[in-house]
Every structure is written in structure tokens, then in C-alpha cells.
Amino acid sequence: MNVGEVAALAGVTVRTLHHYDRIGLLSPSGRTSAGYRQYSPGDLDRLHQVLVYRELGFPLEQVASLLDDPSADPVEHLRRQHRLLQDRLERTSAMVAAVEKEMEAHDMGISLTPEERFELFGDWLPEEYEAEAEQKWGETEAWAQSQRRTRAYSKDDWVRIKAEGEDVEARFAAALAAGVPADSEQAMDLAEEHRQQISRNFYDCTYEVHAGLGRMYLEDERFTAHYERIAPGLAQYVSTAVQANAARRG
Amino acid sequence: MNVGEVAALAGVTVRTLHHYDRIGLLSPSGRTSAGYRQYSPGDLDRLHQVLVYRELGFPLEQVASLLDDPSADPVEHLRRQHRLLQDRLERTSAMVAAVEKEMEAHDMGISLTPEERFELFGDWLPEEYEAEAEQKWGETEAWAQSQRRTRAYSKDDWVRIKAEGEDVEARFAAALAAGVPADSEQAMDLAEEHRQQISRNFYDCTYEVHAGLGRMYLEDERFTAHYERIAPGLAQYVSTAVQANAARRG
């Protein structure tokens, strides 16, 4: 097949296929003597994978490395796509629910607080975040381990893990509110609990790695926002506690 | 509130807020004497709307004109967002189903055809398309009329309308396959039926407007792709028939 036909079939423009060719993401397996691009069925397979990952928000470069990874069989791609799509489903349903909540609020003449309204935009660890995370840490063993373990988790597991996490966060916030110093025994114990949670649920989190995470809580605005919305100053607090705990044990 | 706080609350970067200010999409209602941006609760409301529309794929310019439209009250925005989000839900579920179908096919050792695989990418009239359509035709009376009417349609209505549309398309394809000329009586009658369908279901479609649509079926690759996937040459065929019909009556 030549580019026009492929474009019509896949619902993309010819220019897009040119682009994918130039950046090496999808080069047709052949050319006619006149230089026309010739796409094989195998090329179509690959294009399909590309489009799915693209729709899920992955940057093209990342898509290329995913598809070129020799240790990743087709089934793994399908499983990953399935997981990401379900994340998106959940997030979209949540947004629908939020809009419906607004409508009800409006009908009853009341109005929501900014915090309620932005809930969906701050917190989330959704598809876009996953794409990002995989890009940032795609090479690390921790990430790989996390991927292997979490793949087996059921919805119930996730609920439990989320609850565990929120529990520790709430206790951090309470300590902060009570004026307990971030480098006190009590705060460090909470940090230790946090570290063990990560080790149990995601990957083997050493003190060193945990200290790195602590730093990131301040550097990455996304994490900072997450903690700050629970309580002002919490990002700094958790970060300090985590690093103090690492210094004490390490 | 100053920019950092707003950014943390809304889950965007400070740079994003700077950008929205510069392009006039969201300018804070005040500044301190030192030039610091000061956001009011009203500004937060607007930011929230911006983020929802942005997530739905609208270009920022279009978001601005939607939000600045004085004839659009908040309830209308909520209804539109609700509709678009449900479209997205449907599309995502369809993609989940498609991935599951692939998995099953793989388990049973069979493989799908390219057509089956790309089904979801070619056809669709989803959120992105809606954003586009509204951008292109946002000013026309036809679009406004269509929006007013379709707002009241139930899911059953949509199923019926889609079936009607596919019926005419199938008969066009049959005529094409049978070698019936595109400017024959028979083809023109089909075109007329097509025009009346649009008038009944969407907006008052004059012969002139219909002829314009016909031209677009060839110019807009998206429409071309839609018809070409039903049968090669069908875009040209329908286009010609529609314009011949318009010439005969107009």
C-alpha cells in the first residue's frame, strides 16, 4: 500500500506518515523505483501500535523505544494499553461525576469551593502521569520492579494501597498541625512507615532511594502540589522527615 | 492568591498561567504594587473552565471565545462538557473493548485484519472532531441550529439517526458497485434523501449548503477517509451525486 491509502485507512494525514518516517518511528519497509513509500502489513501493525500509544499521551520518542524494545512481546503491549485505558476510563468517569455534581449544586443554588472543583486536576496519577513516569524512570530497576508487581494487583488491592497511603499522609499532616518537628523521632517513624509501604507495594525502597524521593517532593511541582493540598507546608515537612529518617538509619 | 498558589491548587505550572495571561485567555483581575499577579475567586472559576475545555481537546483560542461568549450561561458550559465527556467515555470503552478483542484473538491464535484494527481510528466523530467542527463552523446558523436540536436527542435517537445514515451510505455504495452513474436519476434521488435526512435530523440543509457539503467530502481528508473506507471511490461518487442533485433542483 502507498501512503495515501494507509493514511485513509488509519485516519491520519499523509504528512503524519512522512513525519513518522523522518523521525524513524515508522519507516515503510519498501520503496518503488520512483521513490514511492510502500507499506507492508507488518508496517500497518506497527502503525496501529503507534496510534494507540500516541492517543494515550506518550511522546513519539518514547513510543519508538517501547516498540523497539526487544524484550517486550506483543502481549505486554496489549496489557499495558489495557491498563492505561482503564485508568483513562476511571478518570473520565470521575470528571463526568464532577460535572454532574456541579450541575446539582447549581440547581440547588449552592456553589462548590475551588478546592472541590480542582480536585481532579491536582491529585491524579493518570495516563499522562504514567507516560511521564515511564519516560523519566524507564531505565531504572525500581520502575521495572514496580511494573512487574503492580501488574498483578486487583482493583481491591489498589483501594487498599491508596487507603494505606492516605492514612500515613493524614498522620503526617496531624503531626505537622500539632507542631511536632519534622526531624523528631515521631516524624521519622512515620517516614519509616512510608518507606516500608513503598517497599511492600511497589519496589525495594532503600534509604538512599527514599531520601531521593524526599528531595523530589520539593523539586517536582506535581508532588509538591499533592502534599500542599493536604496541608500547607506538608511537602517540606514530609521531605525533611524522610531525609532525616534516611540519615538516622543509613 | 498569587500565581504559585493558584498553580499548586490547579495542578498547572506557573509558566502556564503566564502564558494564559499573555494570550488574554485568563488575566488575573489584579496586580500588587510590585507587579505580582493577584487571582480572585472569579479568576479561579474561569481557570477551572479553561482546564476542562483544554482537557477535552479544544485549542485555547476556541476556549477563549467559548468563555467570552456573552450568550452562553454557565449551565450551557456544563451541559456541553457533560456531552463531550460522555463521548470520550464511549470512545475509551470502545478502545478497551478493542484491546480485549485483540487479546482474545491472540489467545486463540488468530489475528485481526487491518480494517478491524483501525476501525476506531478512522470513523469516529468524537471529542476532538467536535472541537474542530465547532471551531470551523462556530459562527454559522446551521451549526447553532444543529446544536439546539441535537441537545434534546436521546441515545435511542442517535442510534436511529446513525442507522439511517448508514443505510443511505450503503445504498450509495451499492449503486456505485452496480455501475450506476453518479449523475443519474437514481444517484440523485439518493442524494436528495441524504439532504432530507440532514434537514430532519440536524439543520435546514438547502441545496446550496448540500452542494457545499458535497465539495467538502472531497476536500476534507477526514470525510474522504470515511467514505473511502466504505468503498473506494465512494467519496467522489457521493460528492458528484450531491452536486448533480443540487444543480437539478436549485
Place this chain on the structure above:
DNA sequence: TGCACAGCCTGACGTCGCGTCAGGGTCAAG
């Protein structure tokens, strides 16, 4: 057999929505 016209090619520049410095002022805490 020639030609019109759709379809393909390769540059190359434009666009959108920000990211990312650079260079410099502001403000609260210690």
C-alpha cells in the same frame, strides 16, 4: 499517443502550548 489530473516526492517555514533559561526585583524569616 498525448495530456490532464490525481497522487507522490523533498525541502522549508509556520503554529500551538507551553518548557526552560537568563537577568533582575520582592518579601518574610531569622
Place this chain on the structure above:
DNA sequence: CTTGACCCTGACGCGACGTCAGGCTGTGCA
């Protein structure tokens, strides 16, 4: 009164294409 977090305004960069421009190819039909 300094330090460090936070704010400002340019200005350039980038990803993923869109959009010409200028030119070759392939085919239906007169």
C-alpha cells in the same frame, strides 16, 4: 541585613505536525 523562596519580563527551544512550493509519477480517456 542577608538569605532563600517567590515573582517579574523577555527570549529562545521543542514536539508534532500543518501548509505551501516546486517538481516527478502514473493512469484513464480522448
